[in-house]
Amino acid sequence: MALDPDFASNRMIYWSFSEPFGNGNLTAVAKGKLSNNEKLIENPVVVFRAETSYNGSLHFGGRIIFDSEGNIFVSTGERSDLLTRPQAQDLSSGLGKIMKINVNGGAVSSNPFIGEQGVKPEIYSYGHRNVQGLAVHPETQLLWETEFGAKGGDEINLIQPSKNYGWPIISYGYEYNGNKIGEGITQKEGMEQPVYYWDPSISPSGIDFYTGTAVPEWQNNLFIGALSGKHIVRIVIKNNKVVGEERLLADKGERFRDVLASHPNQSLYAITDSGKLFKISKK
Secondary structure, three states: OEEOOOHHHHOEEEEEEEEEEOOEEEEEEEEEEEOOOOOOEEEEEEEEEOOOOEOOOOOOOOOEEEOOOOOEEEEOOOOOOOOOHHHHHOOOOOOOEEEEEOOOOOEOOOOOOOOOOOOOOOEEEEOOOOEEEEEEOOOOOOEEEEEOOEEEOEEEEEEOOOOEOOOOOEOOOEOOOOOOOOOOEOOOOOOOOOOEEEOOOOOEEEEEEOOOOOOHHHOOOEEEEEOOOOEEEEEEEEOOEEEEEEEEOHHHOOOEEEEEOOOOOOOEEEEEOOOOEEEEOOO
16 A cells, blocks of 8 residues: 555555456556545545456565655566466566556556557566565665565565566576476576575565664665564665665564554554564664
């Protein structure tokens, strides 16, 4: 879910969800107005669907965030199955992509594939497995993401328009049965390398950059909720490279689903799959 940048005046909310569609389901984005009593969403409408539809239950992506110009980045998964994986490389498919749309669901005019025949104009980048985290760096305004690998190979990527991030052709992970993925290669010309990756996996979920000053050493650090890792990750980035990692709250035994590091009160918040909300601040 994401609030409209003008939420204070228009009360518009945007959210992604798995929508039954065609012969299966897909990642969709909807919008609606939060009622004054905060109990209803008024006039909800679907503004974007990441076709192709597929009858499956995994890898929807589904993260949405606004950029500084009021447009929306949307992540989609490749739906996990061997049958659908190749669509992450297919520019006529909405699977395994990061999309950039306007508030009405249309392609942004500056998108890299606008006007290309047979290519979905909403595509911003491709070759993704299952992007679970999206965040814009508060100073550089560059887009960062976290992405599930398979057995190993979870990634942090710096996203650039039109770039191919390799899945399922290159990966630092393995199939869950231990077999290699595809040809078992980790690099290929024309495909981007992750800025950072984990092996074994931590299952990185929601992410956010710390924008406060209450904890100076956290300034512009990236915070990540780890599901299977059961901790919060603090990542230090300098010159678009990872130079440090710290693991927080590993003693809690919780699957951390999402984090908020840009709250006005300068605390770090995290929510877990068990429904617990953590607040971390300086003593």
